Amino acid sequence: MILLTTAVVLVAVVVAVHLLFTFALVARVRELQQHGSAPARNTHVPRPGTVVRPFSVTDTDGATITEADLDGPVQVGFFQVGCGPCRMLSDALVTAPPAARFVSIVDGDPAAPEATAQLVAKLGVLGRVAVIGVDDPVLTAFEVVAFPALLHTHSGVVTASGSRLDDFADATGAPAKVA
Structure with a gap:
């Protein structure tokens, strides 16, 4: 009986941790959608407004x-x-x-x-x-x-x-x- 109780508690803890990560992920996705954030593109080129230095x-x-x-x-x-x-x-x-x-x-x-x-x-x-x-x-x-x-x-x-x-x-x- 102790073994069964331990297994149920362990499964409950794993499920709870998984649920917390899922809620955090959903919150982050909603935040990105609301702010219109997207991965940065073209990070290897200068941004508009950059002044070309002497060359x-x-x-x-x-x-x-x-x-x-x-x-x-x-x-x-x-x-x-x-x-x-x-x-x-x-x-x-x-x-x-x-x-x-x-x-x-x-x-x-x-x-x-x-x-x-x-x-x-x-x-x-x-x-x-x-x-x-x-x-x-x-x-x-x-x-x-x-x-x-x-x-x-x-x-x-x-x-x-x-x-x-x-x-x-x-x-x-x-x-x-x-x-």
């Missing part, structure tokens, strides 16, 4: 690109050689070129110079292209930490950012408030 990079024609070249509306794309999502984004951009000036920053692969050259040639139809190495200061200037990244800028301020063209469905290109 200098040489494009494939030997000309220097700096933050001063971001006057007016300019789109900046960050791509990496061998990156599948980068290939898909670059294909979409070449198919439907953006209206604004476009600058491509390519993280080249020294072990694959042919692949780097192919990506540079493909992006060259969009505008200026610069090839950088790992941890180049231009990535820090734009606050980009992963590839691909696509930024709309206006006079050196990020107005929209994302990693897919869909992220720009509502982008107007108007200057955002400076953060």
Whole structure:
């Protein structure tokens, strides 16, 4: 009889703990639904309103690109050689070129110079292209930490950012408030 009583008490404790966790989970789900919270997206790109910090990079024609070249509306794309999502984004951009000036920053692969050259040639139809190495200061200037990244800028301020063209469905290109 003691064994049966112990088993019933143990089952009751486990059920009670499970019930408490279930109520806590339901409360959290309701809280998220009420506040419209969603998981953060595009945490590897700067938020609109971010001011691009000073940078200098040489494009494939030997000309220097700096933050001063971001006057007016300019789109900046960050791509990496061998990156599948980068290939898909670059294909979409070449198919439907953006209206604004476009600058491509390519993280080249020294072990694959042919692949780097192919990506540079493909992006060259969009505008200026610069090839950088790992941890180049231009990535820090734009606050980009992963590839691909696509930024709309206006006079050196990020107005929209994302990693897919869909992220720009509502982008107007108007200057955002400076953060």
